[in-house]
Amino acid sequence: xxxxxxxxxxxxxxxxxxxxxxxxxxxxxxxxxxxxxxxxxxxxxxxxxxxxxxxxxxxxxxxxxxxxxxxxxxxxxxxxxxxxxxxxxxxxxxxxxxxxxxxxxxxxxxxxxxxxxxxxxxxxxxxxxxxxxxxxxxxxxxxxxxxxxxxxxxxxxxxxxxxxxxxxxxxxxxxxxxxxxxxxxxxxxxxxxxxxxxxxxxxxxxxxxxxxxxxxxxxxxxxxxxxxxxxxxxx
Numbered sequence: 180x181x182x183x184x185x186x187x188x189x190x191x192x193x194x195x196x197x198x199x200x201x202x203x204x205x206x207x208x209x210x211x212x213x214x215x216x217x218x219x220x221x222x223x224x225x226x227x228x229x230x231x232x233x234x235x236x237x238x239x240x241x242x243x244x245x246x247x248x249x250x251x252x253x254x255x256x257x258x259x260x261x262x263x264x265x266x267x268x269x270x271x272x273x274x275x276x277x278x279x280x281x282x283x284x285x286x287x288x289x290x291x292x293x294x295x296x297x298x299x300x301x302x303x304x305x306x307x308x309x310x311x312x313x314x315x316x317x318x319x320x321x322x323x324x325x326x327x328x329x330x331x332x333x334x335x336x337x338x339x340x341x342x343x344x345x346x347x348x349x350x351x352x353x354x355x356x357x358x359x360x361x362x363x364x365x366x367x368x369x370x371x372x373x374x375x376x377x378x379x380x381x382x383x384x385x386x387x388x389x390x391x392x393x394x395x396x397x398x399x400x401x402x403x404x405x406x407x408x409x410x411x412x413x414x
Contacts, residue, residue, distance in 0.1 A: 180204060180205060180206055181200075181205045181206065181252040181253055181394075182205070182206050182208070182249050182250065182252045182253070183200045183205045183206065183208070183251070183252065183253040183254075183255050183394075184207075184208050184209075184210070184251045184253070184255070184256070184288070184292065184339065185197055185207065185208070185209040185210070185255040185257060185352050186209070186234050186255065186256055186257050186258035186284060186288055187211070187212075187257040187258030187259060188207075188209025188210060188211060188218075188221070188227075188229070188257065189209065189211035189214040189217045189218040189221055189229065190211075190214055190217055190357070190358055190375075191233065191309045191353065191355070191357035191358055191359060191383050192355065192357060192383045192386045192387065192390075193217065193255075193258070193259055194209075194210065194217070195258040195382075195383035195384045195386065195387035196255055196257065196386075196387045196390050196391070197209050197221055197225055198221075198224075198225055198387070199384075199387040199388070199390070199391045200253075200391065200394075201225035201226055201227050202225075203391070204251075205253075207225065207226075207227035208228045208230060209221070209227055209229050209230070209284065210229075210232045210234065210243075210258065211229055211230075211231060211232075212231070212232070212233045212234075215231070216309065217408050218231070218248070222380065223289060230243065231405065232362070234258045234280065234283070234284030234287060234288060234361065235276065235279035235280040235283055235284055236287075237283075237287060237366045238307070238392065239362050240284075240287040240288060240291060241287075241291075243291070244291035244292075247320035249290075250292075250295035250296070250298075250299065251291075251296070251302070252292040252296075252301075252302060252303065253302075253303045253304075253305070254283065254288060254292045254302075254303070254304045255305045255307070255390060255394075256285040256288055256289065256304070256305070256306045256307060256329075257307045257392070258274065258280060258281075258284050259280060259281050259359070260277065260280050260281075260357045260359075261360070261362065262263070262277055262321055262322055262335070263318050263319060263362065264318060265318060266318075266320045268385075269281045269320065269321055271327055273321060274321050277321040277322060277324075277325050278321070278324075278325050278328075280304065280325075281322075281326060281328070281329060282325050282328040282329060282332070285306055285329055285332060286332070289304060289332075289336070292304070293340070293345075296340075296343070297343045297345070299344075300343055300344040301344045301345065302340075302343075302344070302345040302346070303345070303346050303347075303371075303393070303394050304336070304345065304346070304347045304348075305347075305348055305349070305350060305390050305393050305394060306329050306332065306333050306347070306348070306349045307329070307349075307350055307351075307352070307390075308326045308327075308329045308330050308333075308349050308350065308351040308407045309322070309323075309326040309351055309352060310351050310352065310407060310412060310413040311323045311326055312325075312326025312327040312328075312329060312330050312351060313327070313330070313341075313351055313405070313407065313413055314413055315327075322333065326351070330349055330351070330405055333347050333348065333349040333403065333405070334349075334403050336338025337402040338403065340403055341403075346362030346398075346399075346401065346402040347402055347403065348393050348398070348401060348402060348403070348404050348405075348406065349404065349405045349406070350386060350389050350390055350393065350405075350406050350407075350408065351399045351405050351406070351407040351409070352367070352386050352407075352408055352409060353380070353381055353407070353408065353410050353412045353413065354371045354372075354375070354380040354381065354409075354410075354412065355380060355381045355382065355383060355385075355386060356380060356381070356382055356383065357383055361402070368380060370380060371397055371412070374412060375409070375410040375411060375412045376411030376412070377410035377411055378410075379410065380410070381408060381409070383409060385408060386408055389406055389408050391404065393406065
């Protein structure tokens with residue numbers, strides 16, 4: 180039985196990952212920022228433990244890890260927020276919040292699990308980026324920059340901790356049916372589906388399958404890679 184920590188685990192891709200790993204018999208702890216009702220329902224459904232923690236908050240993350248009594252075998256850095264605006268309308272606060280949640284949260288939670296992984300000479304870290312981190316998206320400059328940073332972090336850290344038996348990989352989804360994309364109009368979603376070679380957008384469960392495979396022994400020789408389940412929209 181593995182100890183699995185999933186950030187941003189109460190909804191969307193995170194919740195799908197919680198269900199997948201819990202169903203496989205892993206001991207799952209998931210973090211959430213504000214969705215208390217969804218977190219409680221998911222914990223009841225899966226037997227996973229939900230803990231309230233804003234990964235953008237340095238002190239909150241430090242307090243969380245100071246209370247952990249078990250070492251983490253698999254870390255899934257999934258917590259994220261969306262943001263749509265013209266670049267010239269981006270405020271310092273918007274920019275900082277985007278960076279602190281996506282990139283800062285990944286940094287803090289990874290630092291929290293690494294000492295135990297290094298001591299065991301074993302571990303798996305999976306970071307959630309986005310296809311927009313690979314190619315950029317108009318009116319999503321901050322989001323694209325944060326997700327691109329996660330890709331760079333993944334590649335560099337994989338080189339650094341590989342000799343300690345720790346694998347670090349990245350999943351960069353395309354357009355997925357989640358609350359984060361709820362702001363998109365039906366017309367926009369339809370247009371994106373039409374642009375996608377497979378003719379549709381993806382589901383959280385499909386991303387969870389990719390994450391689960393990366394955490395398995397079937398991917399034991401894979402590190403520093405970006406896996407992009409996007410239906411062919413970005414190739």
